[in-house]
Each structure stands twice: as C-alpha cells, then as structure tokens.
Amino acid sequence: MRSSYLFTSESVSEGHPDKVSDQISDSIVDLFLSKDPEARIACETLTTTQLVVLAGEIRCKGVYENGEWAPGALEEIEKTVRNTVREIGYEQEGFHWETLKFYNHLHGQSAHIAQGVDASGNKDEGAGDQGIMFGFATDETPDLMPATLYYSHKILEQMAADRHSGAAPFLEPDAKSQVTLRFENGVPVAATAIVVSTQHARGYDAGEKEAELHAYVKQVVAKVIPAALLSDETVYHINPTGSFEIGGPDGDAGLTGRKIIVDTYGGAAPHGGGAFSGKDPTKVDRSAAYITRYLAKNIVAAGLAKRVTIQLAYAIGVARPLSLYVDTHGTGTVGDDRIEQAIAGIEKLGGLTPRGIRTHLGLNKPIYKKTAAYGHFGRTPEGDFFPWERTDLVEDLKAALK
Numbered sequence: 001m002r003s004s005y006l007f008t009s010e011s012v013s014e015g016h017p018d019k020v021s022d023q024i025s026d027s028i029v030d031l032f033l034s035k036d037p038e039a040r041i042a043c044e045t046l047t048t049t050q051l052v053v054l055a056g057e058i059r060c061k062g063v064y065e066n067g068e069w070a071p072g073a074l075e076e077i078e079k080t081v082r083n084t085v086r087e088i089g090y091e092q093e094g095f096h097w098e099t100l101k102f103y104n105h106l107h108g109q110s111a112h113i114a115q116g117v118d119a120s121g122n123k124d125e126g127a128g129d130q131g132i133m134f135g136f137a138t139d140e141t142p143d144l145m146p147a148t149l150y151y152s153h154k155i156l157e158q159m160a161a162d163r164h165s166g167a168a169p170f171l172e173p174d175a176k177s178q179v180t181l182r183f184e185n186g187v188p189v190a191a192t193a194i195v196v197s198t199q200h201a202r203g204y205d206a207g208e209k210e211a212e213l214h215a216y217v218k219q220v221v222a223k224v225i226p227a228a229l230l231s232d233e234t235v236y237h238i239n240p241t242g243s244f245e246i247g248g249p250d251g252d253a254g255l256t257g258r259k260i261i262v263d264t265y266g267g268a269a270p271h272g273g274g275a276f277s278g279k280d281p282t283k284v285d286r287s288a289a290y291i292t293r294y295l296a297k298n299i300v301a302a303g304l305a306k307r308v309t310i311q312l313a314y315a316i317g318v319a320r321p322l323s324l325y326v327d328t329h330g331t332g333t334v335g336d337d338r339i340e341q342a343i344a345g346i347e348k349l350g351g352l353t354p355r356g357i358r359t360h361l362g363l364n365k366p367i368y369k370k371t372a373a374y375g376h377f378g379r380t381p382e383g384d385f386f387p388w389e390r391t392d393l394v395e396d397l398k399a400a401l402k
Contacts, residue, residue, distance in 0.1 A: 006192060008180040009148035009266025013156045014088050014373035015173020015199065015247070017254025021045040022263075022372040024052065025256045025278030027084045028077065028106075030366035033280065036061040037364040040109050043278040044256045047249035050100045052081055056278065057109040067108055078102050084369070089163065089173045094250025125355045126317035128283040129274075135292025135310040136269035137300040140188060143389075144300050145378035147188045149266025152177045153374045154224035155196060159217075168216060170209070172199035174247030181229065186307075191229045194221055195237045199247030205239070214238045263376050264289070269309050277372050281363035282354055284314045288321075290388040291357045293377050295343060298393035299328075304339060304401070306331035312352060319353040334401055342400035346393070361387045 012019055024045040032039040039060040046053040054077070058064050063073050085097035140147040155177040162168035178195035181188040196217045204213045217238050222230065248254075257275025261267050274285030281287040292310045299308045305328035313322040324343060326336045343349065350356015358364055367385050381389040 004182070004184050006180055006182055007146075007148055007268070008178060008193075009146060009152050009261075009268065010176060010178040010195075011149065011152035011156050011262055011266075011374065012177075012259055013160055013173065013175035013198075015090070015160075015175065016259070017047055017174070017249045017252050018256075018258040019254070019373050020085065020088060020090075020249060021047050021254040021256045022259065022277035023088065023369060024054075024081055024084050026368040026372040027080050028054065029278060029280060029368045031077065031080050032058060032060045032063060033364065033368075034366040035063050039063075039280060040282060041278065041280040042109075042283070043106060045254075045278065047095075047254040049094050049250045050096070051103075051249075052085070052100055053103045053105065054081070055105040056107075058106050059109040064106075064108065074104060077104055077106075090248055092172070092248070092250065094246065095248050124319040124353060125282070126319050127288075127314035127354050128279075128316065129285060130314060130316045131274050131285055131288075132272040132311055132313045133274070133284060133288040133292055134264075134270045134272055135289065135294070135296040136265045136308070137293070137296035138268070138307040139300055141378070143378040144297050145375075146266050146268035148179045148181050149262075149268065149375065150378055151179045151181075151191075151225050152266065153378070155179070155194075155220055157374050158220045158224055159196075159198065162220075170201045170204050170213060170216075172201065172245075172247060174199035174244075174251065179225075188229065190231065191225055191234050193235045193237070194225075195240070196221075197239050197241070197244055199244050199251075200239070202245060205243040205245070265377070270311070272311075276376055277368070281358050284312075284354055284357075287354060287357045287361070287363055288312045288314060288352075290361060290363070290376070291349075291352060294361065294388040294390070294393065297389065298391050298397060299326075299339060301391040302394040302397045304328070304333050304397065308332070314354075319351075319355070321352050324352070338401060339397075342397055345400055346396050348396070363387075 025043045028043045029041050032041050041058050043056040063070050082097045137144040141150040163171040175198040180193040182190045182192050203209050256278045260275050276286045279286045296308045296310050307329045309327045311325040324340055326339045365384050379386040
C-alpha cells in the first residue's frame, strides 16, 4: 500500500431520484414479505416528472397467485408507493406524492426461474441467480467502514434530519455529498475536499440566503467530521453549479439499482455488479452480499485483521457457493487460508447456502426499506434491522482458529 494518497467517496440523499426508486422498490419488498415470508420479489422502479412506474416479477401467497391479484392488493401497492414518496418529502410541482401518475407492471415470476430456486425432493433451495458478491470491513471508523464513505453518508443524514425536523427549512430532498481524505500509512489524516450539492428553496442561490446555506453546510460538516481532519486548507465546493431548485425525479429520472457503490463501500472494495433494492433475500445479489459484510466485519472486530475483503460466488439453482475467498491485504494475524477454513467450518452459517444465510441473519422479514438510503452497511443493528452488522460471530471465529 502507498504510504500517502488521496481517496474519495460519494453519497446521495434519500431524495436523489435513484434513491427514491430504491426506496419504492424496497417498500414493495417489505409489503410482500409482510404478507408472505417466502414471497419472491424482483421489483424495478422508474421515477421521472410526476410519474412512478413499477415493473418486475413476483410470487406472493394471498396477494398474487395463479396470475390473479387478490382484492385490494393493487390499491395497497399504490398506497405504499405514494406513502414512500410522501415520507421522503416530495410535495413539489414536478413530483408530488398525491398527484403523480402511477403505473404497476408487476407480474408473475418465471416458472423456469422458480424451478431452479425452489427446494424439491432431495434438492436444496438453489441460489436465485449466478454471480459474485463481495464483503468488506476496515478499522478506519467505529462502524468498520471506509472513512470517506462513512463521512459522506453522515453529512447527508444530518441534513435530512434537519430538513425533516424543520431546523433547515430551506433544504429540499435531493442532495449529494463527496469527501476526499488524505491517507498516511493507510490512516486518514486530513480532509482535503468536501463537496455538497443540495436542492434548496427559491432564492438560496444568491446573496445573504446563499451565504446562509453555505454556512449551514459547513456547520454540518464540522459536526460529523472530526476536527482533527478539518483545517483551513480543506476546500469546500457547495452547490458548485450555482442553483439547485429543480431536483429529484423532476430534475433527473431515477432507476432502481443505479447507486451500487454508494450502497456498499464507496469504491474502497470490489463490487460484483448486482444491485440490492427491490429483491427478496433468495436473490444472492442481496443476501450473499449481506453475509460477506457480516463475515468481514466480524473478522475485523475479532482482531484477526485491520482490513479484509471477502468474495462468494454462486450458480443459479445451486445451493452451495462455488468459492469462498478471503484477503486481509497483509493485515491479518493468521493466514487468509485459515480464515477461509474457519468460516467454512462454522455450522451456524449453514454452509453459506441461500437458505442458511437467510436463516442465520433472519432475512425473510420486512426490513429492507430502511436499507435503501445512506448505505446498506455501517448501520446500527436494531431489533430485526441490519442483522448483518452484528458482531456476534467473533467468538466463533476465535474458537475455530485456536
């Protein structure tokens, strides 16, 4: 690793058009899982000016069976979509939860996909698709996340909290952040550049109101980034285009799954390419990415490494992973091969099969809407939510490596 370098990550707010789409898709996942824990959902969402469109495949007892919607199901789906947009805060002429047009093009799951995934006879439940998934953890922050992404998320989370509480009434839902840190010997030592672009009320792009907005953003940055990383040399770019009144889906169309780096590790780790939102946990794009984060976080929490990347690979319809790869980037206290063997031998992980993952983490629950903004990782596990952020595998790993 180079001794000195700059690294940058970005985040986007809950009001970013792609994140609006992600939250709608995951609100549909939660709706169906609340009706049927074994529901299959692959829901894509398009958002644009005054329009939301759903498309995808589902299977859900009591909601959609034999090609027919249950009474009231379509109305409940539309209500869920509109409530999600309302909770984000969109009541604008170009995108309003109450007046937007809504189209539902969800339909039944392919029988050929279902037959590969469903358990039958002596066949265990198979993976919902082929693919590779990566997990990552680093000791750069308390949540064992890359510092650049961690602080990018925190800036926007604080701004959203202030917008919802009324503390910053000039803010509108759409926003982006970006943090550049200088690292020395792998440790962040200085913030060299902070970028924040936020949608704002009319008039906050000039004069005293613009100065008020800029001062507010700097206060937020100072609240969430340690003072030791900030200095007079930190460069700020706040709304560098000048004006940002038109935003959200009215300013730019949104699609589910277009912010996969924001959702994961901010570019600090590889990505297998599969998005998370809109997918039930039989899809290993989602569940295997969660278990690899869980494994990586527990490895670092156990003191077995300062930084670790994990890869799993699956074939559609096949239960067992094709490969497990661990790389501690030279920071491990034991060999990477020994960690791989330890993981493979922990019985409670269920062989890292799709069903084993879902059982261990408790994924067949309506817990996904909360994941769809400000990252799926580095979040606080609370009740059923974010179980992949628990560090309850530490003792198992230590015992397996004795």
